[in-house]
Amino acid sequence: MIPMVDLKQQFHDIKDEICAAITEVLESSQYILGPKVMELERQIAAYHGMPAALGVASGTDALHLAVEALGIGEGDEVITTPFTFFATAEAIMYTGATPVFVDIEPDTMNIDPVEIEKKITERTRAILPVHIFGHPADMDRINALAKKYALKVIEDCAQSFGAEYNGRKTGSFGDAGCFSFYPSKNLGAYGDGGMILLKDPAVTEDVRKLRNHGSKGMYRHECVGFNSRLDEIQAAILLVKFGRIDHYNELRRQKAALYNSLLSGKVELPVERAGCRHVYHQYTIRSNNRVGLQKILHDKGASSVVYYPVPVHLQEAVSVLGYKKGDLPVAEEAAEKVLSLPVYPELEESSIREIAEIINHA
Ligand SMILES: Cc1ncc(COP(=O)(O)O)c(C=O)c1O
Numbered sequence: 001m002i003p004m005v006d007l008k009q010q011f012h013d014i015k016d017e018i019c020a021a022i023t024e025v026l027e028s029s030q031y032i033l034g035p036k037v038m039e040l041e042r043q044i045a046a047y048h049g050m051p052a053a054l055g056v057a058s059g060t061d062a063l064h065l066a067v068e069a070l071g072i073g074e075g076d077e078v079i080t081t082p083f084t085f086f087a088t089a090e091a092i093m094y095t096g097a098t099p100v101f102v103d104i105e106p107d108t109m110n111i112d113p114v115e116i117e118k119k120i121t122e123r124t125r126a127i128l129p130v131h132i133f134g135h136p137a138d139m140d141r142i143n144a145l146a147k148k149y150a151l152k153v154i155e156d157c158a159q160s161f162g163a164e165y166n167g168r169k170t171g172s173f174g175d176a177g178c179f180s181f182y183p184s185k186n187l188g189a190y191g192d193g194g195m196i197l198l199k200d201p202a203v204t205e206d207v208r209k210l211r212n213h214g215s216k217g218m219y220r221h222e223c224v225g226f227n228s229r230l231d232e233i234q235a236a237i238l239l240v241k242f243g244r245i246d247h248y249n250e251l252r253r254q255k256a257a258l259y260n261s262l263l264s265g266k267v268e269l270p271v272e273r274a275g276c277r278h279v280y281h282q283y284t285i286r287s288n289n290r291v292g293l294q295k296i297l298h299d300k301g302a303s304s305v306v307y308y309p310v311p312v313h314l315q316e317a318v319s320v321l322g323y324k325k326g327d328l329p330v331a332e333e334a335a336e337k338v339l340s341l342p343v344y345p346e347l348e349e350s351s352i353r354e355i356a357e358i359i360n361h362a
Pocket of ligand 1: 058061084088193
């Protein structure tokens with residue numbers, strides 16, 4: 001079976017460096033908020049041209065702490081996309097704020113700026129775009145709206161490490177850029193982890209406190225916070241992989257280009273807009289007969305996954321918000337047609353040819 005990802009092969013390719021990095025942490029006995037976390041924060045902030053980066057326990061926590069530190073909570077609204085992993089909405093709801101879902105662009109499947117403006121009210125505090133599957137959201141138009149209505153912008157970059165919009169990295173456009181290091185992400189740890197890129201020094205200090213029980217250290221607690229720290233061992237692993245991220249992303253782009261050249265007109269291919277650098281966290285096609293296509297792929301030995309079968313506004317957990325089928329038709333149609341194919345740096349060219357042939361003959 002051709003897998004969706006092959007983390008074991010990647011580990012074997014870099015095993016010596018990973019094991020040496022882990023051993024160094026174990027020998028140091030500094031296991032929480034030590035030098036590896038600080039070094040990773042420094043390198044990732046510099047990579048994005050941002051003044052600050054703070055490691056946290058997960059991508060979900062990165063979003064949650066960013067929303068919280070930007071002063072958003074009970075009674076506030078945050079406009080976001082329904083076509084995302086559920087955590088995007090959860091993070092907003094943890095703070096007591098209400099997610100307001102707006103429809104997506106048919107081509108990129110990212111939040112549609114035209115729809116955002118229609119839903120801005122006096123309660124709106126922020127826009128939370130997701131760079132879905134690794135393709136940047138339309139940040140110029142989103143930031144223009146944020147400026148016009150004095151809103152915060154929080155980018156969900158869980159799937160877009162290294163992606164670019166007009167030559168600038170995603171995560172550097174908003175007030176906060178939130179990353180996930182979940183193992184299968186483009187930059188993945190061997191456990192949970194996340195990071196927040198920040199601009200404002202006061203907000204940065206608030207996140208620094210929030211991630212560590214409301215304390216800057218020495219058992220003085222200025223607010224009630226959380227235990228949400230990036231683990232030192234994960235930071236050591238991430239430093240090894242971060243050195244290779246541009247190469248890994250380039251390989252993903254090459255795999256995507258090969259799929260694009262091989263797949264004939266029967267399925268809709270992912271787009272890459274002018275000025276955007278897609279990093280293909282997922283290579284996602286759309287088909288009018290997804291169920292049949294997925295079965296054929298499975299029967300012939302190729303994995304595929306539906307990200308995401310139910311848009312967030314129709315999830316049972318948020319039924320209290322009162323959305324119904326038909327409210328956000330573009331996202332709902334995407335959820336019925338999308339199918340993600342294997343794409344990862346180590347994927348063999350022969351596997352891509354095999355998968356393309358199965359689809360072309362299906
Ligand atoms: C778009 C998106 N947002 C948020 C998250 C949450 O990240 P984590 O699993 O690290 O909490 C993920 C991935 O898991 C994601 O894909």
